[in-house]
Amino acid sequence: MDGRVTEDQAREWLTVAVAEARLGLAEGGIPIGAALFGLNGELLGRGHNRRVQDGDPSMHAETAAFRAAGRLRGYRDTVMVTTLSPCWYCSGLVRQFGIGHVVIGESVTFTGGHNWLAEHGTGITLLNDPQCVRLMTDFIAARPDLWHEDIGE
Amino acid sequence: MDGRVTEDQAREWLTVAVAEARLGLAEGGIPIGAALFGLNGELLGRGHNRRVQDGDPSMHAETAAFRAAGRLRGYRDTVMVTTLSPCWYCSGLVRQFGIGHVVIGESVTFTGGHNWLAEHGTGITLLNDPQCVRLMTDFIAARPDLWHEDIGE
Numbered sequence: 001m002d003g004r005v006t007e008d009q010a011r012e013w014l015t016v017a018v019a020e021a022r023l024g025l026a027e028g029g030i031p032i033g034a035a036l037f038g039l040n041g042e043l044l045g046r047g048h049n050r051r052v053q054d055g056d057p058s059m060h061a062e063t064a065a066f067r068a069a070g071r072l073r074g075y076r077d078t079v080m081v082t083t084l085s086p087c088w089y090c091s092g093l094v095r096q097f098g099i100g101h102v103v104i105g106e107s108v109t110f111t112g113g114h115n116w117l118a119e120h121g122t123g124i125t126l127l128n129d130p131q132c133v134r135l136m137t138d139f140i141a142a143r144p145d146l147w148h149e150d151i152g153e
Numbered sequence: 154m155d156g157r158v159t160e161d162q163a164r165e166w167l168t169v170a171v172a173e174a175r176l177g178l179a180e181g182g183i184p185i186g187a188a189l190f191g192l193n194g195e196l197l198g199r200g201h202n203r204r205v206q207d208g209d210p211s212m213h214a215e216t217a218a219f220r221a222a223g224r225l226r227g228y229r230d231t232v233m234v235t236t237l238s239p240c241w242y243c244s245g246l247v248r249q250f251g252i253g254h255v256v257i258g259e260s261v262t263f264t265g266g267h268n269w270l271a272e273h274g275t276g277i278t279l280l281n282d283p284q285c286v287r288l289m290t291d292f293i294a295a296r297p298d299l300w301h302e303d304i305g306e
Binding site for chain 1: 204208209210211212216217219220222223224225226227228240241242243244245246248249250251265266302304305306
């Protein structure tokens with residue numbers, strides 16, 4: 001944590017990402033959700049993984065939230081909130097656009113590039129939220145094929 | 154180069170990415186194009202940067218080509234061909250999905266993560282193609298604002 005995001009704030013923002021993940025699950029999709037907030041609390045964009053729903057492998061939760069926020073100039077004062085540790089694809093997004101901080105629901109079921117991001121100056125808040133762990137644990141057990149497809153394994 | 158893609162093959166495939174870049178330019182967009190090929194030469198998907206055209210910052214050339222290829226199981230025997238060195242976002246895509254090889258038109262006007270990819274086992278063919286350099290040089294001179302927006306600077 002880099003001091004710009006409190007744990008209370010992170011947990012509040014995470015509820016939006018979790019709601020997105022649950023929406024994706026209800027649609028028969030992969031239950032990962034994300035939201036892009038301004039440091040001031042403004043919700044800029046939200047979304048969830050759309051591989052199944054749209055047949056679109058490029059729409060991970062984080063890219064969907066980033067896309068929903070539209071064209072912005074500068075991401076330093078934005079926070080990407082995601083239910084799961086961001087994969088390399090989504091970590092690359094954060095690094096390229098200089099998103100200042102990432103809030104992560106959990107990294108128990110999957111660990112992507114968040115340590116790499118921290119090394120390059122991104123603020124990281126890792127919550128290890130039990131409901132996020134449950135969402136992914138249940139999903140991976142039910143649909144290992146889909147999960148491995150989504151992370152290219 | 155990892156021996157799986159010849160320079161002649163790389164140059165032939167690059168013509169598809171360049172055609173995409175020129176299409177994007179003609180649409181008033183950022184002139185970066187890409188295509189995803191199978192090692193056997195099959196064209197799986199092609200696309201170009203769509204920031205301006207769709208107001209979509211998530212559609213870089215490589216993500217557009219990846220998206221156009223639809224859902225696939227396994228990318229080891231695929232080749233991402235792009236007119237410009239892939240930014241961190243697109244390099245992360247290549248790493249996460251294990252795309253086996255990347256053909257790059259040029260890295261003179263911008264260098265992204267292709268050395269990082271090479272360190273992690275991706276085959277890289279860097280062509281430094283003069284027409285690709287010209288496309289970006291002219292574009293950056295004409296629209297520096299748009300270019301910096303697209304790479305988050």
